[in-house]
Amino acid sequence: MQKQAQQFIELLDSQQLLAPEIIEELYRQVRESRTKLTPELLAKLLVDNGHLTKFQATKLVTQIRDNGAQDAESSEASESVDEELGFAPADNEQPDASAASNVAAVFVDDEDEPIDVAAGDVEEVNDGQEVADPVGLVDAVEVVEVVEAVEVSTPKKSKSAHADRKSTPPRSKAVVKRPAASAANPYDSFRVLGVGLALALVCVAGFFLVRHFWRGNAEKNLQRADDAYEQRSYDQAAKMYQEFADVFTTNENVSYARVRAALAAVRKDAEGAPDPVIGLTTAQAVLPQVANEPAMRDQQSDLAGSLVGLATKFNERADRTEETAARKDLMDQMGKLLEMIENPLFVGNAQRDQQAPTLLRIHEDRKRILREINRDEELASALQAIDEKLAAKDVLGAYQLRKELTRTYPLLLTNAGLMERVQKASEIQQSLVTTSSLNPKLSTAGIEPESGGRIVLANRSGGPAAELAGRIVYVKVKGSVYALDGETGEVRWRKFVGSDFKSDPVRLSPSKESDVMLCDPEQGLVSRLEGKSGEIVWSAELGHPVHVPVVEDEDLFVATYDGSLLSLDSVGGQTKWAIKLPQGVPASPGVARGKSNLYLPAEHSNLYVISRKDGSCQQVYYLDNQAGAIVVPPVVLLGQLFVFENGGSDSAQVRVFELDDAGLIVKESQTPFAVSGNIVVAPQIDGRRLVVLSDLGECIVLDIEPSAKTQKVSSLASVPKSNYRPQSSWLLTDSNKIWVADSRFTGFELQPALQKLKRAWIKNDGDTFTGPPQKFDDIIVHTRRLRGNRGVRVSAVQANTGEPVWENDLGVPVTLIAAPAPGKFDIVNSEGAYYAFDGQRLVNSPDTNPGDGKPSLDFSAPVVLSDGRTILFNRSKPGQLALYSPAGTKLKLFSANFGSGAPSSGAVAVGDNFAVGLDNGQFVVIDPNTGAHAASPYQVTLEPNQKVQWNTPVYLADSQTFVIASDQGQLVRLSAGDALRPLTEVTLENLLEGPLCVMGDQVCAVEASGAGDLLQFFDAASLKEGASLALLGRRVAGPFPIEDGCLVQTDSAIVCVNVDGTQRWKLDFSNSTLVAPPFTSEGQLVLATQAGGLWLVDPTQGDVLGSSDARQAFTSAPIAQSSGFLVGSDEGAVLALPIPTAPSVGGAASEGGL
Incomplete structure (x- = not known):
């Protein structure tokens, strides 16, 4: 029996009716059991535990028994032969019903009512004993109903079911439907009933046996199909799966076969066909047919791999395809495939997540291919x-x-x-490229002279520079060009060229007293000045804006913005040749000494190679640069052409081009060198090296090796950028030394062996350099503006250390001109230097210099005290003031006790003292002799860290009171005693702007409102509002007191207002802001503007009696003299201007009062 139990378990395993772990447990129990186990017992155990149904158990046990019976029959060969020949069996042979009876004995239907039959009531029949039953005719035979199961009772004391069956006869319960009583009938015998039952069980067993063999055939077919699929024989596998689905229509694996057949067909074309469209077509044809099959879900992983692989194949084929239309068609078909991949019927979310990296790469490749198609x-x-x-x-x-x-x-x-x-x-x-019709106009005038006379003020200090003896040094300071003695630094001559003059002077030769060339790019003016005198030799007016000319020997190459290029004779200014390009020019041409060609970049992508001899165009090379990207000339060095192209606000590149022996461009020879920042100053050549500097402070040194076969240019050393914002900077190099001037002056030493730029020293940190440094022997001359100052300092320094030899402060604004006596004039500039004018036109040093040339000196806003002294405030250092005295010590500096505050308003004279509002909320009166408070200050209430902006106050001498106002919205009247006490205080509806102004017993000020500015009047005692006047514009300056009224400058006019608040006249005046309060001279109002305009106006009608334009900014109030006016200039000079006699062109018009 143990063997049949093993066969029973194998049958369970082959049909996959139980889980593998249960099968394994059954095997273990059979191996370890000491008693024999029958298939019936195992089947009952599985049914009781719910692992099998009664029907499944009966079928399995019957199948095991039938197999055993077949093995017994095969051993009786002769009987088998007889049976095949048709001989009837012997009478004593009975059908074996043991199998069926054993099966029935195991499974009992608990719902039936069994009839107990005791073991003793059953007649024992011995083997071989023949029992004869009488046979008779019966009228009717009722078939006995055989129940499904007979329950076998088990004795209480037994070790196993098998042992019980051997030792104790089974006590069975049989459920029998009793036939009706009838006469004796041969068919009612027990033998006949047993034979019938046996035949029925044999038929049932045969059915299950046939079904078993049929099932075994299906599994083998399916396994063969799976094997073919795994071996990638997809065509054969597809046919075998389909045959299985067609034949075994009721098999539980029929859905699996259908899905696998479709998947095999897809794989065959997706992996086998070179054209992915074939695989897509197959997928579109077969997959929708099996989309709803139950087995599809289990096969989605396999299908996902196939579809994703097909998508990759689309991209690969598109990459190999050249024709755009074919590639586009492939991408269109691929889009359909991607729709299938996104369909959850074919590829589930889990599979898409698993394939996510591959799908991402596929989509990226597809986007790239689509971009290539576009x-x-x-x-x-x-x-x-x-x-x-x-x-x-x-x-x-x-x-x-x-x-x-x-x-x-x-x-x-x-x-x-x-x-x-x-x-x-x-x-x-x-x-x-054609011949240009541009013909420059030559003259000896050119540069417009300054109006009237001028007094040039300088402040030279230091010792001589012997190396520069006999040499003239040219520098540009603001709008003036100076010629300085190289040895002493003194001014030889000054030429005012205009504040719009953007270029620096250019020496025409290396000689010590070389003439100089000046260029006004905006006006298209090129001039040659004599070095010794500054006189104009010739001027060429081109009539078009030009770039700074390039000087090479006696040739002067001038390029205009609109694309003309001229070669001028530097001696006489005559034109040698002129050509016109078909596009604009962004920079001057690049010139190499002794070479035959010029290299001129054009605005739109081209570089023109022009013959120096006759201007003929030798070559046009396409650069593909953006408009405005090139702002400095190209450089030619050792057979290489360097072009400097800016790529944005913070990047640039140095492009390198190879030249042939004729100077023509062969090709761009190597990868450009990247630079942080823009290249806006011309790079410098030092032997075989080129030094490049950006406006962010990055400096790179390029080395040229002409003998190298490739990569002739290499980066030798560099210094990274040092600025976060672009700033003006200049470069100088000589003999492996480099000097950079930007917000400081830095000396570098190039160490070629170490490929390093070593910073040697730093000078003048925090200053602003204003022009390119110049090197003469071991001396460098540079120009800079000291921090906090408005003048320019020219310094000659030692090249190795940066230490100054001599210095000269030029272009320092004149902020005060006083006339202490008839014919005498005292001058004070913004750096606290005092000059006594005694008729000379050029002053190289001040009479006294309390400022001592230090940084942070900017004296301005003079206030005249009652004793004739004048106070000036240092805007760069709020606590420091200058006191000018007409007699005695002319100028001294002192500190005022402003505490933690700084002046936030203009000052007003209070006798010999002055009063001013501070941003810490105090209003103070200061004694200029000591700098201490002359009265206890007035303090407004403030929040922590709050700052106050005061209006310039007024002092009413008769009542000894102040009227003050601030951005706190209060108008206050203060007493002017030992303590500043509030007398009257009102709240303003709108804030006041500009200074307060006294007119009789009224105070007026400009009140800002949404509808426009008003001139509002207040009673000087009660501070009650009075009359007001709409100004029809926004205040620019004023109000300023004049006789019987005041003046207010708006953004479009100057308005004269009477004491009663009515308009006297209005003068159209769109010029710049007034530099100082107007004053009356010879019965005429004198107006001076910051831009350099001087106006004479009739104070009663507002008519313009005369005007002039000095073309340079005014920085002081004019002072009248017999022949005209003296006024201070931002250029560091005092201008002697004649009295204007007629309105300038486009003069203002006035209209009378209402």
Whole structure:
């Protein structure tokens, strides 16, 4: 029996009716059992535990028994032969019903009512004993109903079920439907009933046996299909799966077979066909048919791998395809495949998550391919449009089309079709270079002279520089060009060229007394000045804005903004040749000493190679630069052409081009060198090295090795950027030493062996350099503005240490001109230097200099005290003031006790003292003799860290009171005794702007409102509001008191107001702001503006009696003299201006009062 139990378990395993772990447990129990186990016992155990149904258990046990019976029959060969020959069995042979009876004995239907039959009531029949039952005719035979199961009772004391069956006869319960009583019938015998029951059980067993063999055949077929699938024989596997699905229609694996058949078909074409469209077509045909199959969910992982692989194949084929239309069709078909991958019927969320990295790469590749398709389509369209532009010789339009295309698709920069058209465009550009009709007008005037006379003020200090003996040094300071004696630093001559003059002077030769060239780029004016005298030798007026000319021997090359290039004779100014390019020019040409060509960049993408001899165009090379990207000339060095191209506000690149022996460009020879910041100053050559400086402070040294076969240019050393914002900077280099001037002056030493730039020293940190340094032997001359100062200091320093030899402060604004006596004038500048004018036109040093040339000196806003002394405030150092005295010590500096505050209003004289409002909320009166408070201050209530902005107050001498106002919205009247006490206080509806002004017994000020500014009057005692006047504009300056009224400057006019608040007249005046309060001279109002305009106005009608323009900024109030006016200039000079006799062109018009 143990063998049949093993067979029973194997049958369970083959049909996968139980989980593997249960099968394993059954095997273990059979192996370890000491008693024999029968299939019936195992089946009952599984039924009781719910693992099998009664039907399944009966079928399995019957199958085991039938197999055993077949094995017994095969051993009786002769009987089998007889049976095959048709002989009947012997009478004593009975059908074996043991199998069926044993099965029935195991499973009992508990719902039936059994009839107990005791073991003793059953007649025992011995083997071999024949029992004869009488046979008779019966009228009817009722079939006995055989129940499904007979329950076998088990004795209480037994070790196993098997042992019980051997030792104790079974006590069975049989449920029998009793037949009706009848006459004796041969068919009612027990033998006949047993034979019938046996035949029925044999039929049932045969059914299950056939079904078993049939099932075994299905599993084998399915396994063979799986094997073919795993071996990638997809065509064979698809057919076998389909045959299985067609034949075994009721098999539980039929859904699996259908799905696998479809999947095999997809894999066959997806993996086998070179064209992915074939795989897609197959997938579209077969997958929808099995989308709703139950087995599809289990096969989604396999299907996902196949579809994703097919998507990869689409991308790979598109990459190998050249034709744009074919690639586009592939991407369209791929889109359909991706829709299938996104369909949850085919690929579930779990599978998509598992394939996410691959899908991401597929989508990225597809986007790239689509971009390439768009690129190729746009390229074809652009090439056609470019051809049309070139046919019309619209080269700039063709360049623009190319730029737009390559800006979107940078890889097209090297496209053969575009390069071919670029070459054609360059040839057209070369043919469009023509002779220019520009003919400069030569004269000996040129630079407009200053009006009237001038007194030039300088402040030279230090010792001599012997190395510069006999040499003239040219520097530009603000709007003036100075010629300085190189040895002493004294001013030889000064030429005012204008504040719009943006270029620096250029020496025409290396000689010590070389003449100098000046250029006014905006006016298109080029002039040669004699070095010794500053007299104009010649001036050429081109009539177009120009770039700073390039000097080479006796040639002067001038490029105009609109694309003309001229060669002028530097001696006489005559034109040698002139050409016109078909586009604008962003910079001067690059010139190499002794070379035959000029290299001129153009605004739109081209570089022109021009012959120095006759101006003929030798070559046009396409640079593909953006407009405005090039602002400095190219540089030629050792057969290499360097072009400096800015790529934005914070980047640039140095491009390197190889030149042939004729100086023509062969190619761009190597990768550009990247630079942080823009290149806005010309790089410098030092032997075989080129030094480049950016406006962010990065400095790189490029080394040229002419003998190298490739990469002739290399980066030797560099200093990283030191600025976060662009700033003006200049560069100087000589013999492996580099000097950089920006917000400090720094000396570097180049160490080629270490490939390092070593910072040697730093000087003048915090100052602002204003021009390029110049080196003469071992002396460097540079210009800078000291921090907190408005003048410019010219210094000659030692090249090795940066220490000064001599210095000269030039261009220091004049802020005060006083007349202590008839014919005498005292001058004070913003740096606290005092000059006594005694008729000389050039003063190289002040009479006294309490400022001592230190930083943070900016004295201005003079206030005249009652005793004739004048107070000036230092805007760079709020606690420091200057006191000018007409007699005695002319100028001294002192500190005022402002505590933690700083002046936030103009000051007003209070007798010999002055009063001012501070930003800490105090209003103070200061004694200038000591700097201490002359009265206890007035304090407004403030929040912590709050600052106060005061209006310039007024002092009423008759009542000894102040009227003050601030941005706190209060108008206050204070007593002017030992303590400043409030007498009257009112709250303002709107804040006041500008100074307060006294007119009789009233105080007026400008009140800002949404509708426009008003001139509001207040009673000086009660502070009650009085009359008001709409100004019809916004206040710019004032109000300023004049006789019987006041003046207010708005953004469009000057308004004269009477004491009663009515308008006297209004003068159209859109000029710059008044530099000082107007004053009356010879019955006329004198107005001076910050921009340098001087006006004479009739005070009663507002008519303009005369005006002039000095073309330079005024920085002081004018002072009248017999022949005109003296006024201080921002250029560090005192201008002697004649009395204006007629209105200037475009003079203002006035209208009378209402």
